[in-house]
Amino acid sequence: MELAKTIKYVRELVKAARSDGKKIGFVPTMGALHIGHVSLIDRAVNECDFVVVSIYVNPTQFGLSEDFEKYPRTLDADLKICEKAGTDVVFAPADNEMYEYENITWDDTEKLTEPLCGQSRPGHFKGVTTICAKLFNIVTPDIAYFGQKDAQQSVVIKKMVDDLDMPLQITTCPTLREPDGLALSSRNKYLDSQQRKDAALIYESLQIAAEAIAHGTKEPQTIIDQMRTTLSRIKNADIEYVSVVNADNLRYLDKIAGKALIALAVKIGDTRLIDNILVDAGE
Numbered sequence: 001m002e003l004a005k006t007i008k009y010v011r012e013l014v015k016a017a018r019s020d021g022k023k024i025g026f027v028p029t030m031g032a033l034h035i036g037h038v039s040l041i042d043r044a045v046n047e048c049d050f051v052v053v054s055i056y057v058n059p060t061q062f063g064l065s066e067d068f069e070k071y072p073r074t075l076d077a078d079l080k081i082c083e084k085a086g087t088d089v090v091f092a093p094a095d096n097e098m099y100e101y102e103n104i105t106w107d108d109t110e111k112l113t114e115p116l117c118g119q120s121r122p123g124h125f126k127g128v129t130t131i132c133a134k135l136f137n138i139v140t141p142d143i144a145y146f147g148q149k150d151a152q153q154s155v156v157i158k159k160m161v162d163d164l165d166m167p168l169q170i171t172t173c174p175t176l177r178e179p180d181g182l183a184l185s186s187r188n189k190y191l192d193s194q195q196r197k198d199a200a201l202i203y204e205s206l207q208i209a210a211e212a213i214a215h216g217t218k219e220p221q222t223i224i225d226q227m228r229t230t231l232s233r234i235k236n237a238d239i240e241y242v243s244v245v246n247a248d249n250l251r252y253l254d255k256i257a258g259k260a261l262i263a264l265a266v267k268i269g270d271t272r273l274i275d276n277i278l279v280d281a282g283e
């Protein structure tokens with residue numbers, strides 16, 4: 001496995017692989033890798049001939065009061081995980097490699113970034129799409145892999161790729177969960193033991209929603225109320241949103257039908273966690 005710290009070097013490595021006719025898979029990450037990331041790398045290794053993982057805590061997607069400074073940085077452990085998973089290149093650039101001086105060109109995916117996380121994280125998705133556009137231009141992958149846990153991110157990136165005719169495919173992989181249902185996330189590390197226990201209620205609330213929908217509930221508000229009741233059992237929780245939206249265009253639903261995304265964000269103490277499930281509610 002190669003470690004590339006510069007854009008120039010990762011480009012050279014990818015160019016050589018491509019000239020050997022290899023299909024390039026790409027897993028963009030912010031490091032602090034866990035088995036959720038490993039599942040993305042595994043999928044890339046299975047479907048592609050040459051796999052690049054990027055590890056970069058992107059400052060432009062963090063708000064001023066967010067956790068950029070304290071975001072876990074575990075490069076040595078991450079490199080071992082990548083190597084074991086069969087990664088060919090880890091691209092781990094320094095900040096001045098990615099944003100050399102003031103960045104004045106942005107990718108902004110309107111409308112899709114207004115609901116859900118966009119409400120409380122203004123500018124977040126602009127940072128995400130911009131860094132992803134940059135990484136796609138650097139790595140030039142055939143397929144890039146994202147996790148379903150960040151459902152809105154995946155929808156937004158797919159739309160960016162479509163709208164800007166970027167020549168790659170976006171593949172969204174299922175969320176991996178702890179035995180009690182908590183979605184794997186690098187931010188789970190922030191939880192103390194009581195918070196970690198309470199965090200299981202997040203998935204419980206989503207399952208209650210899925211069950212109610214399977215039993216014919218069509219009213220989003222009924223689902224939202226039930227979920228909020230479950231989430232309110234978490235101590236010191238601030239429920240940021242619980243929403244039922246169309247899974248493709250993220251518009252709020254008046255009536256649950258077709259492919260719906262049930263998504264939520266909740267702050268437990270200082271830790272903001274998100275999760276979601278996809279349901280097919282039929283006609």
Ligand code: PAF
Nearest residue numbers: 028029030058128131150
């Ligand atoms: O999902 C993440 O870890 C980040 O948002 C991403 C896609 C690596 C962009 O910084």
